[in-house]
Structures are given as C-alpha cells and as structure tokens.
Amino acid sequence: MKQIVSLSIRLALFVAVVTAMLSWVNILTRDIIAQRRAAEGEAARSSLMSGTFVQLDSEIPEEFSDGITAVYRAEKDGVFVGYCFDVTVKGYNEIQMIVGVFADGSVAGVKILSQTETPGIGSKVVDESGAYLPQFVNLPSSGIDSVVAISGATLSSEGVRDGVRVAAAYAAALSESEVE
Numbered sequence: 001m002k003q004i005v006s007l008s009i010r011l012a013l014f015v016a017v018v019t020a021m022l023s024w025v026n027i028l029t030r031d032i033i034a035q036r037r038a039a040e041g042e043a044a045r046s047s048l049m050s051g052t053f054v055q056l057d058s059e060i061p062e063e064f065s066d067g068i069t070a071v072y073r074a075e076k077d078g079v080f081v082g083y084c085f086d087v088t089v090k091g092y093n094e095i096q097m098i099v100g101v102f103a104d105g106s107v108a109g110v111k112i113l114s115q116t117e118t119p120g121i122g123s124k125v126v127d128e129s130g131a132y133l134p135q136f137v138n139l140p141s142s143g144i145d146s147v148v149a150i151s152g153a154t155l156s157s158e159g160v161r162d163g164v165r166v167a168a169a170y171a172a173a174l175s176e177s178e179v180e
Helices: 004-048 141-146 154-179
Strands: 052-054 068-076 078-090 095-101 107-115
Touching: 004 052, 004 078, 004 095, 004 107, 068 154, 078 107, 078 154, 095 154, 107 154, 141 154
Parallel strands: none
Antiparallel strands: 052 068, 068 078, 078 095, 095 107
16 A cells, blocks of 8 residues: 555656646747747738738627637738738638638638648648649639539538638628728
8 A cells, every 4th residue: 555655646746747847848938939820920921912911909700700810901002902811710620721812802812820630631621732722812702612622621621611711701891891
C-alpha cells in the first residue's frame, strides 16, 4: 500500500511539473503565435486584393455569424475595393480561411489559413494549386452553388462553399448598408 501511495505522489508531482512547464511555454509563445497568425492573415488578404485593410468593429449579425469571425474593408487610393472575411467552417474537420469579395460582389478568391482535413482526400479541397479553390476566383456570387465538389471530399467541399456563400451574402448586405 505504501508503494502505491508513493508512486501516486510521484506521478502527481510529475504531472504538476509538466503542467507548469507547458503553461510557462504557452505564456512565452502566445504573443509570438498571435503575431504570426496576424501576419499570415494580412498576407492572405493582400494576395486576394490590393489595398489597405481596416477591420470592422461592428458586431456580425446572427444570420452571418455562422462561420465569419472577422471582417476587413479594403480601400485603395480612397476607393472601396471590397471585403475580406475571416471564416471558420466545418468540412470533415475545421477549416480556417479568408474569403475576399470585390465591391461588385464577385469572389476575389479563397486562401486557407489552417485545416485538419484528411490527407489525400479532404486536403484536395484546400490545396490552392488543386482544382477546387481556383473555381471561386472572379466568380459572381450567383455562381457559388455551381462550383464542382471534389469527389470523395464532399463534406470538405461543402464546408468551403458554405463559407464562401455566407461571406458573399454578408458582403452584399454590407454594401447595401454603405449605399443607404
């Protein structure tokens, strides 16, 4: 019995030390990780459309909040260019992406920031050099449903398509409110 208690105490101490070390590493790296993610997001937005991006502070309406986590308005030389949306969707797993929508409502494109789709199957959907994502480039918002899914990766294809659809719909709503 003494041996079990002794081993339990040792195990508890070991777990406490490892937990403390992991917490310390998290504290040291969280700002660096946040800066890296912000830089990746800025680079992705800049690759979709040119201009200066300003994050909109307004709350995202409930009908568009399913997936959209942030909205950026793009302007170039004082002229409205479009919007970029940070979107998180559910494919087979989670996909984080940026969707650009031009001022005329057409889709500028999609950039994947992170994903955990199945390698070789769902990952075909999020491959920027593949056949799926390029279908969205310069696509009018009315054509989003015509994008052809990747065979065997239906959930991943539908997740990305749903994210693009909600971003285009929110861009249209934002554009309407700017005109008013």
